Amino acid sequence: MRAVLRAARWYQHHVDAQRRDLQVVLLTTRKDYEALQTTGPDVQVWQLEDYVDAWHPELVEHYHSVEQATVDGDMDITTLTAAEHAQARLQACTQNSYTAHYSASDIAEGLRSGTLVRGKIRLRAGGGARGVAQGIIERTDAPDIVIGGRAALNRACTGDVVVVKLLGAGDKVQAGAGVDDAGDGSGDEDAEETLAVEQIDAGDETPMGAAEQPVQGVVVGVAERKWRPYVATLQADEAGGMRHLAVPVDASVPKIRIHYPDVRAIADSYFVVAIDGWPADSQYPQGHFVRALGPIGTLDAEIDTILVERQIAVSQSALGFSAASLREMPDDSAERPWTPSAHDLQGRRDLRDTLVFSIDPKGSQDIDDAVSMRRTGQGFELGVHIADVTQFVRPGSATDEAARERGTTVYLADRRFNMIPEVLSERVCSLRGSCDRLAVSVIWNMDADYNVTGTWFGRT
Secondary structure (H helix, E strand, C coil), rough: HHHHHHHHHHHHHHHHHHCCCCCCCECCCCHHHHHCCCCCCCCCCEEHHHHHHHHHHHHHHHHHHHHHHHHHHHCCCCCCCCHHHHHHHHHHHHHHHCCCCCCHHHHHHHHCCCCCCEEEEEEEEEHHHCCCEEEEECCCCCCCEECHHHHHHHHCCCCCCEEEEEECCCCCCCCCCCCCCCHHHHHHHHHHHHHHHHHHCCCCCCCCCCCHHCEEEEEEEEECCCCCCEEEEEEECCCCCCCCEEECCCCCCCCCEEECCCHHCCCCCCEEEEECCCCCCCCCCEEEEEEEEEECCCCCHHHHHHHHCCCCCCHHHHHHCCCHHHHCCCCCCCCCCCCHHHHHCCCCCCCCCCCEEEECCCCCCCCCCCEEEECCCEEEEEEEECHHHHHHHCCCCHHEEEEHCCCCCCEECCCECCCCCCCHHHCCCCCCCCCCCCCCEEEEEEEECCCCEEEEEECC
């Protein structure tokens, strides 16, 4: 700080020689301000807070928000000097950290030599406890790799593509004192037992041979991050301040450190968080609050939680269709129901005199497929008919883009979210009885022994 003070005095001396109406002001933190007052400097020394209050009152509230955030964390701008802050960070890095990831060159060399393995990791909370994490990398041409404990996972999250070093029988995983691996003494055995249970649940009850037993490993790098938005709740013991732990509803995801000014606004609620990064000296990944979903237990909040966690949509409202998409829809109402025009029927095979029926349950609205069967002089004719949505949805249209993004209609217990607008899925493209509808069909001709003698594809 003495060097900064000398620089301020130098500037003030040269300013005085040119313009007496200019004043050099030295801005500093509270602790440095108190120290400088005792030296009697011949330049003005202001605390940053006083300067903002005097010259930028519109930023006072923002300044106090930043100040509160730093007071709650490990970067306090009010009680530490810059040197003290740097020293404190250095000490934290050495005492409370994960093992540093390998460099890109070391990873490339390890993968070439075969000493490292790359794969997609799947995580879960072991033994029903979030703190005892386990990871598995499944391989088809070699035994699966089991990674037990957060120290060995080394900041990997479920879905990440990681680089792993295989461990020998006597190898141990090293981590800083701040990495919480409580209860990990039996992590490896728990992971192996979990893998065995999964195989039995999948129908494979054959005991694994010695060559098939999973091997142990430790993450030494993350090749690809697969972070996504997570639905979380506030940790129960969070009472104040601005730094909080968000607890994802997915128990395989670690708690996420976020900043939020009003803890009461998100208490007992679901909200969405995103991960920004995971420094080696942080026990938890660092993230930020995205948006609130609503109180825990309310129907809409629970539905939105399902949509976000399953990566279906950001919310129910986002699954509505745009005005551009709705303008592309055919007219269909109780007063004027849609019927195919003569142009629509051109080039289509007419099957309206054939008995066509669906296998959907009674009361279904979106009947998008149907079958037909009739006797012929040579045997039988079997037809499968799919609603011809392409008649109404053109490639590259707003409706086509919305359908591509959704991929499917999502059914929940009490509602559904359509892939295409309701006027198509439930009415115009629903193969209802006694209504003229357009379809794409495949028809097989068979002999009396049900051998296929001919096949026809086309629009009907």
